[in-house]
Amino acid sequence: MLGLMQEWPLLGYKIIDYAAAQHGQREIVTRSVEGPIVRTNYANIRTRALKVAQALERDGFKLGDRIATLAWNSGHHMECWYGIMGIGAVYHTLNPRLFPEQIAWIMNHAEDKALFVDLTFLPIVEAIADKVPSLKKIIVLTDEAHLPKDTKLDLVAYETWLNSVDGDFAWKEFDENTACGMCYTSGTTGDPKGVVYSHRSNVLHAMIASFPDALNMSSNETIMPVVPMFHANAWGITFAAPLNGATVVNPGPRMDGEAIYELLDTEKVTFTAAVPTVWLMLLNYLEETGKQLPYLKRVVIGGSAAPRSMIEKFQDNYDVDVVHAWGMTEMSPLGTLGSIKPEYMGLSGSEKLDLQEKQGYAPFGVEMKITNDENEELPWDGKTFGRLKVRGPAIAKAYFGGAGAEQFDEDHYFDTGDVAHINKHGYMQITDRAKDVIKSGGEWISTIDIENLAVGHPDVAEAAVIGIVHPKWDERPLLVIVRKEGKQPAPQDILSFLEGKIAKWWMPDDVVFVDEIPHTATGKIQKTELRKQFADYTLPTAV
């Protein structure tokens, strides 16, 4: 027996329909590539997205075509997403921080047919356009006046192209499982792998992201997604904000401390989200200038572990609540969020920080388990760590083209590649990447724990821990440090600082100082690279 409820497929563009109908005048503010702050609203975004859809269809693009974007967060970029999906085509965000060859590789793998690109990124396109034979059309997200003339590329200005149709168009209808968006995760090894979001997964993810204990999206929030739309589906904000009618402030191309501060202040942003690197820049800027954050209420930090000192500064010095979050491109991307359950209400000081260093707990729609190497489930005791596996309606079941099948187990859980423990109240803490964890005498050592502690030392700018082969223990930890400018701590200073904070057998066997630690395009420490650098290193304990 079936229910007797309406068929109402979960199609992504219904979100912008809703926002236009119920929150039409709510603003989308963008620091534009051309310079000025530009303002639009959800009603306009929808009107223009319909034109994007109409013009794409007129130009011969259709259901299932991958349409790339290489752009900062902006109202235009948002219009493009909704317009592309409105004909059943697939928005494919490209990460401009990758090397041009990688971008070309990804575009070819996805067989992108058209590209929306910000002026800023034209040099990349110049470098790769003739290496991507599938590419039929390049639309520059600007007006005729700003369109460069001295280029060998066949370009069209977005505004001109938009105005070549009348907007009298209706969204296409199709199954809710139709592909909607695409994002490659560049991992730290191997070829990038394409995650393909469906309309259903994007809508469900946006609904989940909205929950009070998740991102807590309300029409009364002014949200600044500093996290780029090309990074992990913009953490779902491009969908969750219009779904609740929140005001959006886009930082566009400028993500330095001053620029971020300026928008937080002038636009009275109440809520913002980004990776720790961005917040480091902002906090430095605030410390240098003595400025405050009177409007900001909440900051979501994810992408890599939020250092304890960062959480502390936001809360103690600026009265801004921190929600530590964990996710992955493969998870649309939200996995866990560090909202505080009633069991922990009333914590303060270091106890609260202990909790907030954890990556939080899963909302409805994300099932988690931790397993050992035999795929047996491990207890939620807050200390036993294992491989973190997840299941849910907005979690990948495969990569585009069939890559990475080994990451999906027989219960349809996705293996995140992260290593974590979960406590009795469901709070998860990442202790490592599975491939970075150090196996010392058959036991696992969490490199992230040690790194997080090490950066707490006043002279340390950045820290990384890698395993070095050891004749007796298989592997032992080496601590690699970038010192703060002008500081000259000795190895023993760092080790003494760690003493008592970690188990004795976790103590690094050595400390080395370097000028720089290698990073990936998404700002994460590139341990593969670091391991190569130290491939021939012999630990003092190994001789």
Next chain:
Amino acid sequence: MLGLMQEWPLLGYKIIDYAAAQHGQREIVTRSVEGPIVRTNYANIRTRALKVAQALERDGFKLGDRIATLAWNSGHHMECWYGIMGIGAVYHTLNPRLFPEQIAWIMNHAEDKALFVDLTFLPIVEAIADKVPSLKKIIVLTDEAHLPKDTKLDLVAYETWLNSVDGDFAWKEFDENTACGMCYTSGTTGDPKGVVYSHRSNVLHAMIASFPDALNMSSNETIMPVVPMFHANAWGITFAAPLNGATVVNPGPRMDGEAIYELLDTEKVTFTAAVPTVWLMLLNYLEETGKQLPYLKRVVIGGSAAPRSMIEKFQDNYDVDVVHAWGMTEMSPLGTLGSIKPEYMGLSGSEKLDLQEKQGYAPFGVEMKITNDENEELPWDGKTFGRLKVRGPAIAKAYFGGAGAEQFDEDHYFDTGDVAHINKHGYMQITDRAKDVIKSGGEWISTIDIENLAVGHPDVAEAAVIGIVHPKWDERPLLVIVRKEGKQPAPQDILSFLEGKIAKWWMPDDVVFVDEIPHTATGKIQKTELRKQFADYTLPTAV
């Protein structure tokens, strides 16, 4: 091209799985039928729901079977819902306030196979059991000690029945569009009609209900659903609370002012929901006793229009925010909620009340339009009123057995039977039921507006307006009043009170006083009955 995201059907029981995993210790507190306050938690509810499922299956019940409940809000009732749906059977809530013959009619129409019943309602069951031949099993929601022995019915005590299985059971899997629950709406005319919720609609509705601008469900809330589970799917709270890990406090059989107050106070309830009648009783109790509501932050009022004075009292005297909401059994039931959009932030006093008298705006997942008799869409100008039609994933497309097909138009909108206007910011206000609206000289007069104003008169306890045939204008309004005890206002006093507050041509042509106004089983004014009473009435203006 399809997305590559996991198949994760939206099945209702995943909500209790989630609550048990992430919020297992959170309490469900119930004033039991037997008397004492009993406490359980989500982990227990799930364990016992699995036993319900296992025992039902053992007893031969299966996918699609309708299993009735005749029970107050309680942890046990919640277990039954999840257990029933866990084998793909359909929980069917019966409204004990209906006449026994109506209940029997409904059970026969639904062909209920089993019944979970509270001790309180055994007299009803005694009266009807032999009239419902489909009924195979009656389980009384109590333990062996409380099971009555002096009955001709074949009864089993819930606790005994539950303990006859070991709980080693897994939920059944099936399509998310499978029927999950059923609720008959008893309307004011014609036979009751059965609304059939699917697993998908219940899950999506719970997600929508959770949004910050909807019910704003968080694990830090303690929710008291005074609205019964047998009334319009308990406004979705039976799903939305565990989906977010909120604490639930069930008033059980006692909904008088004192009993409600007691639980609000001892359990530190932060959020509650019910129809205006319940709040009248509570406010009276508070006024008589001088008690306060220090823990309660928010009250949702729906089911019929919240009187302005009620909203005002909650906010001004008790510092409790009011969210006025509108919905229908056919909508799972939430349609609109009166959260305040940024456009209206900062309103206070009478301007704020003007806004709050409206029933609010639709969350994502509810599309609204108003139409005239030609099904043409009317503008959102806050004054033009028309028939309110709705569309969405948790809105009925038909009634059980095919009744009421005329309520579904060609665009698949459901005709709510309500008449409303919508303002430019999307706030909807019900002005009438389509069948109650008075057509005077070709124009519509809203009876609800006049009634709401009339009850503002200090001597008026209740008011109803009906149309009386008129030789010149077709119909003209008659105002029917129940006076407050000991008060003796004259008709002219009431009319003078209305003067200036409504358009001249809306002024009732007469005022009559009665001892009682007839009500439906769900507490709404029964205008069909009233119209019958006044069928021969001649207006003074008609002679």
